[in-house]
Amino acid sequence: MLPPLNIPANCKRLIVGLSGGVDSVVLLHWAKQQCPNFVTLSAIHINHQLSPNAGQWQQQVEGLCASLNIPLNTVNVAVNIAGQGLEQAARQARYQAFEQLLQAGDVLAVGHHQNDQAETLLLRLMRGAGVQGLAAMPVERPLGQGRLWRPLLQCPKTSILNYAKQQALQWVEDESNADTRFSRNFVRHQIFPVITQHWPNAVEQITVAAEHAREAQHLLDEYAALDFASVGFRQERCGSSIDISALRVLSWSRQKQLVRFWLKQEGELAPQSGHFEELQKLLQAQADAQPALLLGSYGFSRFKQRLYLLPVSILQSVAAQAVSFKEHCVLSDGSELRVAGFTGELQVRYRQGGERAHPAGRAHSQALKKLLQEYRLEPWLRHRIPLIYCNNSLIAVGDLWLQCNAASLCGLPEGAPLSVTWHFPQGAF
Numbered sequence: 001m002l003p004p005l006n007i008p009a010n011c012k013r014l015i016v017g018l019s020g021g022v023d024s025v026v027l028l029h030w031a032k033q034q035c036p037n038f039v040t041l042s043a044i045h046i047n048h049q050l051s052p053n054a055g056q057w058q059q060q061v062e063g064l065c066a067s068l069n070i071p072l073n074t075v076n077v078a079v080n081i082a083g084q085g086l087e088q089a090a091r092q093a094r095y096q097a098f099e100q101l102l103q104a105g106d107v108l109a110v111g112h113h114q115n116d117q118a119e120t121l122l123l124r125l126m127r128g129a130g131v132q133g134l135a136a137m138p139v140e141r142p143l144g145q146g147r148l149w150r151p152l153l154q155c156p157k158t159s160i161l162n163y164a165k166q167q168a169l170q171w172v173e174d175e176s177n178a179d180t181r182f183s184r185n186f187v188r189h190q191i192f193p194v195i196t197q198h199w200p201n202a203v204e205q206i207t208v209a210a211e212h213a214r215e216a217q218h219l220l221d222e223y224a225a226l227d228f229a230s231v232g233f234r235q236e237r238c239g240s241s242i243d244i245s246a247l248r249v250l251s252w253s254r255q256k257q258l259v260r261f262w263l264k265q266e267g268e269l270a271p272q273s274g275h276f277e278e279l280q281k282l283l284q285a286q287a288d289a290q291p292a293l294l295l296g297s298y299g300f301s302r303f304k305q306r307l308y309l310l311p312v313s314i315l316q317s318v319a320a321q322a323v324s325f326k327e328h329c330v331l332s333d334g335s336e337l338r339v340a341g342f343t344g345e346l347q348v349r350y351r352q353g354g355e356r357a358h359p360a361g362r363a364h365s366q367a368l369k370k371l372l373q374e375y376r377l378e379p380w381l382r383h384r385i386p387l388i389y390c391n392n393s394l395i396a397v398g399d400l401w402l403q404c405n406a407a408s409l410c411g412l413p414e415g416a417p418l419s420v421t422w423h424f425p426q427g428a429f
């Protein structure tokens with residue numbers, strides 16, 4: 001028996017991910033029986049173009065969908081295996097295609113079942129996963145603008161095979177599923193047969209353990225959200241920051257959990273356990289003059305007793321070129337500069353060292369370096385701040401200040417309204 005399909009709320013289109021294997025063939029057939037009229041049912045097949053049999057699989061899924069009268073979308077993807085295993089590369093290409101396809105109100109149903117879940121947990125155990133990883137696959141999660149759904153996750157493989165037999169379904173066998181050089185196949189063909197000889201309920205019990213881990217993770221997230229509310233989170237001009245002294249009131253375990261939570265909010269993966277030691281050093285250092293901690297696509301740095309989470313590109317210095325513009329421009333680091341009140345030609349230059357500046361309203365000019373410190377500009381932005389020139393005269397330093405006489409330097413009447421905005425777009429992270 002298969003479980004009834006309780007279609008997720010607000011689902012308008014149910015799209016079945018159809019590999020042609022038995023699990024997704026059964027899922028499609030079952031969805032055809034169970035899908036209510038107000039939900040449009042269709043299927044998607046991703047052709048990875050890897051196996052010599054790929055064309056034949058595609059023909060078979062086309063035949064199946066035609067016989068069930070279900071519209072099918074087939075997508076060819078190019079799998080780039082540089083720097084990763086074949087399985088992982090194919091998965092990445094497949095999920096990219098899914099993501100691009102999914103609109104709001106779409107649900108992509110995939111055929112993962114209880115045995116897949118138990119294998120996933122065991123594989124993660126072998127990688128030293130924490131609670132989050134041991135929770136294995138969720139039944140539902142966001143994907144692109146829609147949702148990914150695994151309606152058969154609690155269903156044993158035997159039930160799927162029984163259904164396929166009863167309905168006389170036909171499916172394709174991916175020849176690579178037998179290759180035990182792939183870890184998942186090794187676990188499936190060599191490990192589980194041995195485990196289940198001794199513990200016949202092993203698959204089910206392992207998925208119960210995954211459920212416990214999921215619940216524990218949920219609880220940890222709730223605590224982390226409470227802690228997160230106490231550390232003065234701030235969205236910054238670029239990235240975000242929290243207060244270090246408030247963070248350090250918490251135990252180290254809670255600090256780590258909070259950092260994981262923070263990263264999850266920003267859509268980033270948590271650091272590996274070794275990186276937390278480096279983060280601890282960064283947090284315990286007396287002064288801000290600590291090198292940033294770079295972790296792939298993001299990094300941590302500190303300034304004025306705050307811990308910053310930043311895109312790694314901001315922490316790596318780049319030599320930027322001077323550019324000319326009028327009113328608006330996007331700079332090489334993605335930041336946007338807008339000048340209101342002047343339509344003529346302007347130029348952006350960057351700090352070379354030794355510049356002086358004279359903010360409006362002050363009696364004297366001062367070294368730019370001193371002024372940037374006084375204006376508390378974060379150190380990683382000090383070489384990025386656009387210095388705006390008109391006819392070779394400095395008229396503004398980013399959006400920190402306008403220079404004394406900026407309007408007249410631009411040939412405008414004295415006191416003419418002139419303003420600058422400089423910001424990094426949301427989602428730069």
Ligand SMILES: Nc1ncnc2c1ncn2[C@@H]1O[C@H](COP(=O)(O)OP(=O)(O)OP(=O)(O)O)[C@@H](O)[C@H]1O
Pocket residue numbers: 016017018019020021022023024025044045046047048094109110111112116174177
């Ligand atoms: N090429 C593909 N096109 C569309 N959906 C896919 C594809 N490959 C996998 N999926 C979806 O993801 C689910 C899990 O994939 P996984 O790689 O574990 O299974 P599979 O062995 O390729 O296929 P199956 O589980 O259907 O036998 C599949 O059941 C299917 O719903």
